[in-house]
Amino acid sequence: MKRLIDITELSLQEIERLLHRAEDIIARPAAYAHACEGKKLATLFFEPSTRTRLSFEAAMYELGGHVLSMADAGSSSAAKGESVADTAKTVSCYADIIAMRHPKEGAPLVAALNATVPVINAGDGGHNHPTQTLADLLTIYLEKGRLSNLTVGFCGDLKFGRTVHSLINALARYVGIRFVLISPTELKLPSYVKKDVIQKNNLDYTQTTELEAVLPELDILYMTRVQRERFFNEEDYLRLKDSYILTPEKMKLARPDCSVLHPLPRVNEISVAIDDDPRACYFKQVFNGKIMRMALILEMLEVQV
Amino acid sequence: MNIDSIQNGIVIDHITAGRGMTIYRLLQLDSLDCSVAIIKNVHSSKMGKKDIIKIDAAIDLNMDILGYVDPGVTVDIIRGGKLAEKRSIDLPERLENVIRCKNPRCITTTEQELPQLFRLTDRERRVYRCAYCDAQAK
Numbered sequence: 001m002k003r004l005i006d007i008t009e010l011s012l013q014e015i016e017r018l019l020h021r022a023e024d025i026i027a028r029p030a031a032y033a034h035a036c037e038g039k040k041l042a043t044l045f046f047e048p049s050t051r052t053r054l055s056f057e058a059a060m061y062e063l064g065g066h067v068l069s070m071a072d073a074g075s076s077s078a079a080k081g082e083s084v085a086d087t088a089k090t091v092s093c094y095a096d097i098i099a100m101r102h103p104k105e106g107a108p109l110v111a112a113l114n115a116t117v118p119v120i121n122a123g124d125g126g127h128n129h130p131t132q133t134l135a136d137l138l139t140i141y142l143e144k145g146r147l148s149n150l151t152v153g154f155c156g157d158l159k160f161g162r163t164v165h166s167l168i169n170a171l172a173r174y175v176g177i178r179f180v181l182i183s184p185t186e187l188k189l190p191s192y193v194k195k196d197v198i199q200k201n202n203l204d205y206t207q208t209t210e211l212e213a214v215l216p217e218l219d220i221l222y223m224t225r226v227q228r229e230r231f232f233n234e235e236d237y238l239r240l241k242d243s244y245i246l247t248p249e250k251m252k253l254a255r256p257d258c259s260v261l262h263p264l265p266r267v268n269e270i271s272v273a274i275d276d277d278p279r280a281c282y283f284k285q286v287f288n289g290k291i292m293r294m295a296l297i298l299e300m301l302e303v304q305v
Numbered sequence: 306m307n308i309d310s311i312q313n314g315i316v317i318d319h320i321t322a323g324r325g326m327t328i329y330r331l332l333q334l335d336s337l338d339c340s341v342a343i344i345k346n347v348h349s350s351k352m353g354k355k356d357i358i359k360i361d362a363a364i365d366l367n368m369d370i371l372g373y374v375d376p377g378v379t380v381d382i383i384r385g386g387k388l389a390e391k392r393s394i395d396l397p398e399r400l401e402n403v404i405r406c407k408n409p410r411c412i413t414t415t416e417q418e419l420p421q422l423f424r425l426t427d428r429e430r431r432v433y434r435c436a437y438c439d440a441q442a443k
Binding site: 084085104106126196 | 416
C-alpha cells in the first residue's frame, strides 16, 4: 500500500486486516514497541491541527520510530512558494513515510503522485480524512462487534462534514446498513453523496431535521460540529452552529446500547454531562485513532511483527 | 455552397449545430497551416441542423475533447480522397487539460501548473469530477 488518500482506496479485506492488526496492538502493545525502529515519519501539516498531528506522532513513537515535524506552516518552504510536488520529492529524501494535512483539497494526492515514499492523507480541507474514518470504523467494530446490520445516525453538519462523507462511503460497502441523516436543511448531505453512494448501493436511508424523533432507532449516533472554517459567511455559521445539542435529557430517548461518536473537537454540540455516560465513545475514538494509525503505518511500511 | 473535397484529412461530422466554433477553438485548429472549413447549420435529416469541420491534413485529434464537448460526433478519416475509417466518439473516461476545476478550495487553483484531471463518474448523467478534489465539473 503506497498511499491512502481516500478511504475507498482500501478494500474491505485491507480494512479487515487493519482492524485485526489494531486489535492485536491493543492486546499486545509491547510486541510493537520496536516495530518501526530506525524508521522516520514526516508530519507535514500545512494547516492547524493538534489532535491529528499528535495522534500520528504518538503512533510512530509507540512503534519505536522517529518523527520529523515542521515547526509551523508559516515558516515552511510552502510559505516561500514551493509546490506540493517539490515538497513531497524533498521530504521523500528524509523520511520513510509522510502524513500530510493541507488546506487545499487534493494536495495529498499531488504529494503521493510525486513522493517516493508512502503518503497518508491526514486531512485535505473539507475533502477527505481517511484516518479519522479508520478510527470511526475501529470504534464501531469494537463497540458493536461488527460493521454490518447497523442503523447509523449522522447529526449536525452533513454538508461540509468530511468525516461524515468518508464514513458513509466506508459503511456503504457493508450489508444491512441503514443511514439516518439529521441536519438543518442548509447543512443536509450533498445530493451527490446520496446519489453516488447511498442510492447507488441501494441502501435504506431517512432524512430528517428532528434528532429526538429518530434517536430511539439508532445503533450509532455520529455527532458533528458545525465548522466555522468551512463557511465563507460568518452570519450563516452563527445561525446554524447551535442546531443540535445532545443533552442527558435527549440521551434518555436513545437505546441502552447506542454508541455516541464524534470526530472532535466538539464545541457545544455534546453536553459535557454525557461524557460519563457509558454510551459516550468519542474519547475511545481518539485512542482508537492512534491505534489505527499505528496499524496503517505498519501496513504501509510493510513491517512484519 | 461548395467546399472542396479532401484528399488526406479528417471530417468531423454530426456536430450539434452551434458547437462547431467551440470545437474549433478547443482543438486549436487555428494553429494549423492547412485548409480548415467550418460549415455551420448544414441540413441534416437526422439532426435537423448540424455543423461540420473539414481539416485538409492527417493530424492527431484530441478525441477526449470531442467526446466531452459533443459525444454524438463522428470522425471520418479520409485517405486518397476516400473514406478510410469512420469513428464514433464516446464520452472519455478521463479528461486531461480540457476543462478547469472551479472549486476555490482545490489544489489546482493555487498550483496552476498541475494538469487539470477529471474522471467520468456517472456516464448516464455525464458527470465528471476533479481527480484532486472530487468537485463536479460545471
